[in-house]
Structure formats: structure tokens, C-alpha cells
Amino acid sequence: VEKVPRSEIRQRIERLQSLLLSRGLSGALIFQNVDLYYYTGTIQSSVLFVPGKGDAVLMVQKNWTRARAETSLETVVPLPKGRRSMADVLRDCGFEPKGKVGIELDVIPADLYLWLCTRFERCAWEDLSPLIRLQRMRKSPYEVERIRMAAGILDKGFRALCGIIREGMTELEVDGHMALIARRLGHMGILRMRGWNQEMTYAHVLSGESGAMSSFLNSAHAGKGTTPAMAQGAGFRRLRRNEPIGIDYAIGVDGYVGDQFRTFVIGALPGPLQAAHDCSFEIHLRFQETAGPGVHCDALYAMALKEAERAGLQAHFMGYGEGQVHFIGHGIGLEIDEFPIVAPGFRKPLEPGMVLALEPKFVFPGEGLVGLEDDYLVTPNGVERITLTDQTVMKVLCD
Amino acid sequence: VEKVPRSEIRQRIERLQSLLLSRGLSGALIFQNVDLYYYTGTIQSSVLFVPGKGDAVLMVQKNWTRARAETSLETVVPLPKGRRSMADVLRDCGFEPKGKVGIELDVIPADLYLWLCTRFERCAWEDLSPLIRLQRMRKSPYEVERIRMAAGILDKGFRALCGIIREGMTELEVDGHMALIARRLGHMGILRMRGWNQEMTYAHVLSGESGAMSSFLNSAHAGKGTTPAMAQGAGFRRLRRNEPIGIDYAIGVDGYVGDQFRTFVIGALPGPLQAAHDCSFEIHLRFQETAGPGVHCDALYAMALKEAERAGLQAHFMGYGEGQVHFIGHGIGLEIDEFPIVAPGFRKPLEPGMVLALEPKFVFPGEGLVGLEDDYLVTPNGVERITLTDQTVMKVLCD
Numbered sequence: 176v177e178k179v180p181r182s183e184i185r186q187r188i189e190r191l192q193s194l195l196l197s198r199g200l201s202g203a204l205i206f207q208n209v210d211l212y213y214y215t216g217t218i219q220s221s222v223l224f225v226p227g228k229g230d231a232v233l234m235v236q237k238n239w240t241r242a243r244a245e246t247s248l249e250t251v252v253p254l255p256k257g258r259r260s261m262a263d264v265l266r267d268c269g270f271e272p273k274g275k276v277g278i279e280l281d282v283i284p285a286d287l288y289l290w291l292c293t294r295f296e297r298c299a300w301e302d303l304s305p306l307i308r309l310q311r312m313r314k315s316p317y318e319v320e321r322i323r324m325a326a327g328i329l330d331k332g333f334r335a336l337c338g339i340i341r342e343g344m345t346e347l348e349v350d351g352h353m354a355l356i357a358r359r360l361g362h363m364g365i366l367r368m369r370g371w372n373q374e375m376t377y378a379h380v381l382s383g384e385s386g387a388m389s390s391f392l393n394s395a396h397a398g399k400g401t402t403p404a405m406a407q408g409a410g411f412r413r414l415r416r417n418e419p420i421g422i423d424y425a426i427g428v429d430g431y432v433g434d435q436f437r438t439f440v441i442g443a444l445p446g447p448l449q450a451a452h453d454c455s456f457e458i459h460l461r462f463q464e465t466a467g468p469g470v471h472c473d474a475l476y477a478m479a480l481k482e483a484e485r486a487g488l489q490a491h492f493m494g495y496g497e498g499q500v501h502f503i504g505h506g507i508g509l510e511i512d513e514f515p516i517v518a519p520g521f522r523k524p525l526e527p528g529m530v531l532a533l534e535p536k537f538v539f540p541g542e543g544l545v546g547l548e549d550d551y552l553v554t555p556n557g558v559e560r561i562t563l564t565d566q567t568v569m570k571v572l573c574d
Numbered sequence: 575v576e577k578v579p580r581s582e583i584r585q586r587i588e589r590l591q592s593l594l595l596s597r598g599l600s601g602a603l604i605f606q607n608v609d610l611y612y613y614t615g616t617i618q619s620s621v622l623f624v625p626g627k628g629d630a631v632l633m634v635q636k637n638w639t640r641a642r643a644e645t646s647l648e649t650v651v652p653l654p655k656g657r658r659s660m661a662d663v664l665r666d667c668g669f670e671p672k673g674k675v676g677i678e679l680d681v682i683p684a685d686l687y688l689w690l691c692t693r694f695e696r697c698a699w700e701d702l703s704p705l706i707r708l709q710r711m712r713k714s715p716y717e718v719e720r721i722r723m724a725a726g727i728l729d730k731g732f733r734a735l736c737g738i739i740r741e742g743m744t745e746l747e748v749d750g751h752m753a754l755i756a757r758r759l760g761h762m763g764i765l766r767m768r769g770w771n772q773e774m775t776y777a778h779v780l781s782g783e784s785g786a787m788s789s790f791l792n793s794a795h796a797g798k799g800t801t802p803a804m805a806q807g808a809g810f811r812r813l814r815r816n817e818p819i820g821i822d823y824a825i826g827v828d829g830y831v832g833d834q835f836r837t838f839v840i841g842a843l844p845g846p847l848q849a850a851h852d853c854s855f856e857i858h859l860r861f862q863e864t865a866g867p868g869v870h871c872d873a874l875y876a877m878a879l880k881e882a883e884r885a886g887l888q889a890h891f892m893g894y895g896e897g898q899v900h901f902i903g904h905g906i907g908l909e910i911d912e913f914p915i916v917a918p919g920f921r922k923p924l925e926p927g928m929v930l931a932l933e934p935k936f937v938f939p940g941e942g943l944v945g946l947e948d949d950y951l952v953t954p955n956g957v958e959r960i961t962l963t964d965q966t967v968m969k970v971l972c973d
Contacts, residue, residue: 177801177802178802179802206771207771208771208773212802212803216802217802217805218771218790218802218803218804218805219789219790219805220771220790237788237790237896238788238789238790238796238896238897239896240896241787241788241789241790241802241805245802245805278684280683280684280685280688281683281684281685282683283683283684283770284679284680284681284682284683284684284770285677285679285680285682285683285684285686285687286679286680286701287684287770288684288687288688289679289687302685345758347757347760348754348757348758350757350763351753351754351755351756351757351758352754354750354753354754354757355747355750355751355753355754356750357750358746358747358749358750358753358808359744359746359747361746361800361810362800363799363801363803363804364749364775364799364800364804364807364808365773365775365804371682371683371686372605372606372607372617372619374607374764374766376763376764388640389636389637389640390618390637390640391617391618391619391636391640397637400762400763401760401761401762401763401827401828402576402762402827402828402829403576403577403578403611403615403616403617403640403644404611404617404762404826404828404829404830404908405617405762405763405764405826405829406616406617406618406640406644408763409757409763411760427803427804428800428801429801429803430801430803430804431803497636497637497638497639498637509803
């Protein structure tokens with residue numbers, strides 16, 4: 176088993192403990208798969224108790240053998256089914272949670288919360304998720320390496336698509352080929368998003384006017400999809416010449432996501448759309464010159480918006496009309512909607528170790544979607560582009 | 575837009591209203607995508623209020639245009655962002671929720687629950703999900719037709735795989751081909767599971783000993799996968815001759831899932847594994863003879879277990895050791911873990927219109943996984959097999 180290194184797990188737990196103490200929390204109970212994986216190295220059905228001081232306790236329901244093999248934590252104990260005895264198990268380990276205890280209020284279901292209230296009457300629950308999300312915002316070299324591996328797969332995928340995409344092919348067929356390429360190279364097969372009711376496939380293949388269709392998704396684009404039951408992604412539309420084919424591709428390696436977007440075309444883009452693509456490229460250049468530790472996310476958003484306005488494209492920037500969203504970038508890691516958010520409301524400065532996807536895009540109703548999304552690592556001196564693919568429109572061979 | 579027919583939506587809402595009244599609930603607030611889709615035809619960000627009597631109100635946050643086009647409900651109103659004014663919006667529509675009101679306690683996040691408590695102080699919340707799951711257990715002819723379409727795609731996929739699978743190919747490559755086949759034919763691109771923290775890819779391709787690896791998943795099999803961050807599904811293992819290749823394939827059409835499993839082999843299965851496959855086939859025959867309206871799910875489970883015992887295979891039935899699960903079938907529909915559950919604890923009788931996946935499987939540590947999973951519709955007289963694929967081991971051409 177390729178497990179998360181012991182040193183990673185130890186540092187993450189210690190850092191969480193110092194955050195707990197700084198907020199006056201006596202401990203934390205962690206339930207959600209992604210957060211469990213971050214602090215333990217396993218997503219086997221279990222509950223993690225992190226006390227303010229002392230060893231964390233991983234209580235495992237299923238699968239015991241696998242959890243033991245996957246985690247490097249030392250205190251791993253069985254948790255009988257039904258969670259009935261969680262308090263007893265903790266007591267046996269010397270812990271009696273009380274006072275302010277953190278739980279993930281944004282992701283655990285209401286019935287689990289209500290159950291906890293009846294079983295731990297001496298606890299006052301606080302939302303742990305903001306702390307977790309702030310901690311996970313800064314990546315270790317181990318984590319960055321996983322995102323680089325994902326970027327390597329995405330680059331191979333984007334380049335292979337130039338030889339696969341053909342006039343008359345459906346969006347769905349291209350999407351299927353993307354899955355084949357990514358899985359063959361080791362994509363883990365799921366894309367995780369923290370936001371409630373936000374769902375995604377691991378690709379958007381949106382051609383022509385479908386690229387201008389927005390949906391419930393918090394994104395500049397969604398596409399028609401195959402059904403209102405999904406309401407996004409590739410559909411049965413056939414690719415045509417001289418129209419933009421917007422391709423968003425997000426895949427995971429060892430849990431860590433790379434998330435990138437390229438504009439493809441069979442032939443050439445219409446002039447105004449090529450100009451918008453150029454503006455997207457300009458925003459990336461300006462970002463590379465400007466961004467780095469201490470620079471605020473909202474300032475970076477303002478810079479990008481100014482570039483769009485200078486090109487007279489503000490009405491098309493990050494969506495059109497009702498579909499317009501107000502961010503141009505987001506953190507990536509174990510989830511695709513991590514901090515930081517490059518948006519007006521997000522007043523935090525960049526810090527070394529943050530990894531984010533910058534995605535200036537332009538939407539033209541009835542015509543489609545163009546743009547560039549690349550992944551960046553914040554370094555001590557600025558930002559480093561993790562994406563390996565060229566920042567140009569991807570030209571597909573015409574027959 | 576291919577929308578859910580108006581008559582479907584009307585009947586579903588009316589049925590929910592009669593269920594609400596029978597349980598003494600004054601109304602229901604519905605949030606989760608799948609439940610929203612069932613009662614409205616759209617998953618656009620919105621909240622549905624269903625009063626005990628009168629027209630349901632769909633309050634839409636995003637995307638307004640798309641929600642209007644997708645739903646056939648008549649009362650569709652905008653819900654300003656942040657949900658602050660939900661009570662105001664409802665008051666404008668003539669409703670003031672109070673008394674016992676149903677919400678989906680198993681899927682809505684705790685913070686949404688806590689927010690509702692502060693905004694609707696006169697409501698006593700009750701868990702609506704058991705009612706919704708019981709209602710959704712019986713499918714309309716419209717819904718069954720969607721599952722038949724999914725079964726059609728699965729049959730094409732299974733048959734195509736016989737020409738694709740080759741010795742030395744990785745599980746991941748087979749998985750990728752399955753995605754390509756399914757997406758090309760219109761698979762909606764996501765597989766939804768209601769259970770908290772249960773996650774799935776839309777295929778398991780598990781060869782040899784990987785088929786005997788269980789995980790956190792509530793399933794007889796999980797496989798190694800590519801990483802503990804996913805802990806299931808296809809991995810880098812290469813397919814070999816004369817070993818079982820267990821393939822679980824689940825895809826969706828218009829939201830509705832078909833979920834089937836076939837055992838593939840390059841060459842021939844070892845004798846004991848072929849015998850176990852024969853037992854799986856026998857269980858299907860007995861099910862087809864026995865099952866129908868009025869027959870209880872726990873009796874069907876007992877029948878299957880008895881067949882396994884008669885073949886001396888009870889230790890391998892539905893998993894091995896810690897990985898053993900105690901069910902042999904589950905409802906399918908908009909989610910893959912619907913009611914009924916064919917399990918000891920589930921004391922309900924089958925009813926016409928139920929659709930379920932029956933999946934007797936056998937697990938041999940170090941050797942692999944064999945079995946057959948087919949989808950069945952409960953008819954007035956018995957059950958009808960929806961699956962189109964033959965109930966044999968799928969033989970792959972040897973080079």
C-alpha cells in the first residue's frame with residue numbers, strides 16, 4: 176500500500192492541535208472521508224478523535240484490516256457498529272470529550288449531529304471546517320508532488336485529444352476518451368467537491384452554444400449535459416468547425432486534484448472569441464508577474480477584472496448574465512473547491528505552499544466559451560505554473 | 575429539454591402530500607438534489623416547499639432560466655442568495671411553516687439544519703427521508719423505462735468488453751473503456767449513493783485477488799483501487815488467464831441507474847469458482863420462481879443463504895470474513911442504494927413497481943470474486959428480468 180508518510184500525518188495532527196488550542200477547543204471529532212484521509216491516511220469507515228493534547232484515536236468500523244494497513248497513526252481501535260459506544264471507546268482510551276469540541280458542521284448530516292448531541296451531553300459543538308480548510312490551504316511538498324502528477328496526466332490527456340477530436344463527434348464521445356486516457360494513466364476515478372449539493376463529472380466538454388449554458392454549478396460554465404437530472408457536462412451535441420470546444424479536465428492522484436481548462440478548435444476561432452482567449456492569456460501573464468506571498472486574493476481578482484474591462488469584455492467575464500460568477504480562481508487539493516478563493520470577498524494574502532487553479536474564462540451566449548485554466552503553486556518568491564500544457568488554443572487537425 | 579412529464583410530478587407531489595397528512599406533518603422542505611429532481615424535475619439550486627394541502631412552491635437560487643425550463647411545477651419563485659429570506663418568500667406565497675415539518679435529516683448538512691432552527695422557530699423538524707425513500711421504492715412505468723434504457727447500455731457495454739479485454743491489460747484500462755462505451759451511449763456521468771460517506775466510481779473492475787479485497791464500502795467487493803484515498807475500484811493490476819475478472823457496471827439515464835455485475839474470464843474459471851458462479855445462477859433462478867408481490871425481502875435473503883449453504887459456500891457468500899455483508903439485493907432508481915433491501919432486517923413485502931438489483935456473489939481470498947447481478951422489476955404476477963445480458967460467465971477471446 177502506498178500510504179501517506181508518517182511524518183505528514185504527524186505534522187498535520189500537531190498543527191490541528193495547535194489550531195484547536197488557539198481557538199479554545201478541547202478536541203475534535205472528524206467524520207468526513209476527505210478530512211479523515213488528510214489526518215489519518217485512510218477513508219475506511221471510522222471516526223477520528225483529536226484531543227487538544229495527546230495521541231489521536233482512530234475508531235474504525237469497517238474495514239479494520241485495511242484501515243490498519245493504510246494509516247500510520249498508532250492508536251487505532253475498533254468501533255462497534257451503530258456508533259453506539261463511541262463515548263465508551265474514547266473513555267477506554269482515556270478521553271471524555273467535553274466543553275467546546277469541533278465537528279465538521281458543513282458536511283456531516285443533520286442526523287449525525289443530532290445523534291452526537293444525545294451521546295455527548297457535555298460537549299458544546301463548534302464548526303471545525305473553517306479551521307480544517309485553512310490548514311489544508313497550505314500544501315506540503317508531498318502534496319504538491321501529487322498535484323504535479325495529476326498535472327502530468329492532464330497534459331498527456333490534452334495533447335492526446337488533439338489527435339482524437341474530429342468534426343461530427345459528440346461531446347460525450349470526447350468525454351469518454353478523456354476518462355479512458357485518465358484512468359489508464361492512474362486517475363483515481365472520483366472528483367470531490369465539498370460544497371453541499373454541488374456535483375461534478377470529471378470533465379466538461381462543451382462545444383458552441385452549450386459552453387454558454389450555466390446551471391446550478393458554481394462555475395462560469397456547465398453545459399447542457401444529457402438530462403436535467405445532471406444538468407451539466409457533455410451532451411449529444413456534435414462538434415463543428417470554427418467554434419470553441421471548451422474542455423475542463425479534473426483528475427486525482429493519491430487524492431489530489433489537478434484542474435485545468437483548455438479551448439480547442441477545429442479550424443479557427445471567430446475573431447472576437449480569439450480576442451477573449453488572448454485576454455485570458457494576458458490575465459495569466461499579469462497573474463504570474465503580480466502574484467506571490469502577501470498579495471491579496473481580492474486584489475488579484477480586481478486586476479483580472481480590470482484586464483477584462485480594458486478589453487471591453489466585462490459582460491462576458493466568468494459567465495454571462497445570470498450565469499456570471501464572481502471568482503477567477505480557487506484552491507485545489509483533496510477537494511476541488513478549497514481555499515484560497517480568488518474573489519472579491521476573500522481578503523487573505525497568498526502564502527507559500529498554496530496551490531490554486533486560475534481560470535479566467537469568457538462566455539458568449541449562442542457562441543460558446545473560451546479561456547485558460549492553469550494550476551499554480553505559491554512559492555517564496557512568486558508563483559510557479561504547475562500546468563505543463565502550452566497556454567494557446569489547442570488546434571485540432573482538420574480532415 | 576427532455577423534462578420529467580407533468581403528470582409524473584403531479585402524482586409524486588400528491589402522493590407525498592397524502593403521506594405527510596397520514597403522519598401528521600404540516601409540510602415539507604426539500605433540499606437534496608435527487609429528492610428535488612424527483613418532485614420537481616430540476617436540480618437547479620433551489621428549495622421545494624410542499625404544504626400538506628395546496629400547490630408546492632419551488633424557490634430557486636440558481637439557475638432561474640434553467641429551473642423554469644426544466645420543472646413543470648407552476649409556482650416557481652426566485653430565492654435571493656443566502657437563504658435569508660426563505661420564510662419571507664414562503665409568506666408571500668401564503669405559507670407560514672409551523673408544527674411538524676419534514677426535512678431530509680440523513681442528507682442535509684448540520685449547518686443547514688441549525689440555520690433552519692433559527693429561521694423557522696415555530697417548526698418541529700421530523701425526518702422526511704424514510705417517507706421519501708418508501709415513496710420512491712415503487713417506480714412508475716416512466717421510471718422503469720429509464721432503467722430499461724440504462725440496462726440497454728449496460729448490455730452493449732458488457733458485450734463490447736468481450737472484444738476489448740485482453741491478457742496483460744490493466745484493470746484501469748478496462749474501466750476507462752467502460753466509461754468510453756457508456757458515455758458515448760448517453761450515460762449521464764454520475765452515480766449517486768445516498769449513504770453518508772459512501773462513494774463510488776461507476777465501475778469496479780476487479781481481477782484475481784483484488785476481487786477479494788473489501789473496504790469501507792457497503793458491498794461484497796471493493797478492490798484495491800489506485801490509492802487509499804479512494805480505496806476501491808480498478809487498479810494497476812494486469813489481467814491474467816484463468817482467473818475471475820469481476821465487473822460491476824452502474825450507469826444512469828435521465829437520473830435512473832442500472833446496476834449489474836458479470837464475471838469475465840480469459841480462458842476458464844478454476845472449478846470451485848465456476849461452481850460458485852453456478853450457485854449464483856441458481857439463486858437467480860430460485861428468485862425468479864419465488865419472488866413477487868407479497869413475498870418478504872428477508873424470506874428471499876434466507877432462500878439465497880440456504881442455496882449458498884447447500885453448496886457449502888456460506889463462508890464465501892457476499893464477501894469473506896470481515897468483508898462479508900448481509901444483503902443480496904437493493905432497490906435502484908435515482909440512487910443506487912434505494913429500498914427495498916433484500917436483507918434479514920428488511921421485513922417488507924415486495925410490491926409491483928419495485929425495481930431491484932439482485933447480486934449473489936462469492937468471494938475467495940487470494941483468488942477473486944464471481945457472481946451475477948441483474949436488475950428486476952416486480953410485476954403483478956412475479957418478477958421480470960430487466961437485464962438483457964446472458965446469465966453466463968463472459969468468455970473473452972484468448973490470443
